[in-house]
Amino acid sequence: MQDTMPDALNALLRLELKVGELYEACALQWPEDAPFWRAVAEQETMHAHAVERMVLLISKNPAHYLPAKDIKVAAIETIIAGIERTTDQVQAGRVLKNNVLAIAVDIENSVMEKKFFEIVKTADPVFLQLCHDVMAQTREHKQHFEKRRDELKAALKT
Numbered sequence: 001m002q003d004t005m006p007d008a009l010n011a012l013l014r015l016e017l018k019v020g021e022l023y024e025a026c027a028l029q030w031p032e033d034a035p036f037w038r039a040v041a042e043q044e045t046m047h048a049h050a051v052e053r054m055v056l057l058i059s060k061n062p063a064h065y066l067p068a069k070d071i072k073v074a075a076i077e078t079i080i081a082g083i084e085r086t087t088d089q090v091q092a093g094r095v096l097k098n099n100v101l102a103i104a105v106d107i108e109n110s111v112m113e114k115k116f117f118e119i120v121k122t123a124d125p126v127f128l129q130l131c132h133d134v135m136a137q138t139r140e141h142k143q144h145f146e147k148r149r150d151e152l153k154a155a156l157k158t
Contacts, residue, residue: 002070003070003071003072003073004067005058005065005067005119005120006055006058006059007073008071008072008073008076008119009051009054009055009058009119009120010051010055011071011073011076011077011080012051012071012076012119013048013051013052013055014076014080015076015079015080015083016044016045016047016048016051017044017045017048018080018083018084018087019044019083019107020041020042020044020045020048021041021083021087022083022086022087022090022104022107023037023038023040023041023044023104024037024038024041025087025090025091026090026097026100026104027041028091029090029091029093029097030097033097033148036144036148040104040141040144043137043141046137047134047137047138050130050133050134051134053126053130054120054127054130054131057124057126057127058120058127061124064122064123064124065120065121065122065124065127066120066121066122067119067120067121068118068119068120068121069118069119071119079110083107086100086103097152098149098152098153098156101145101148101149101152102149104141104145105142105145105146105149108138108139108141108142108145109142
């Protein structure tokens with residue numbers, strides 16, 4: 001059975017929430033960087049709310065939205081399981097900060113994070129703006145994580 005657009009978007013909603021939980025765990029694990037981690041965790045929650053709005057828009061007028069790409073919910077669930085394992089490792093103190101920053105870059109750079117525009121085909125400007133906003137923040141997160149990772153690497157060399 002093929003996953004529906006709402007199924008895929010609801011899986012992406014869960015993904016955004018789990019990424020936020022990971023970043024919140026990082027805030028607790030590394031209090032010196034808590035403002036940074038909490039800010040990106042909050043944005044992940046905002047992404048989840050944006051996805052909720054996307055699902056609502058589709059449910060109100062499904063004829064204006066067509067599936068543009070087949071996203072497998074099982075693939076998203078596999079990513080979520082990996083994020084949950086990483087969250088558990090962070091909470092247990094088994095992940096170094098520079099490693100979790102690399103993981104965060106990978107998450108933000110992942111195929112799933114880049115596919116909002118490809119899941120649904122629509123001309124709805126509200127939906128498209130939501131997609132644009134999430135993608136812009138995702139690119140910003142990736143840049144922040146890369147910068148912080150590079151700063152940690154440079155500090156370790158000195």
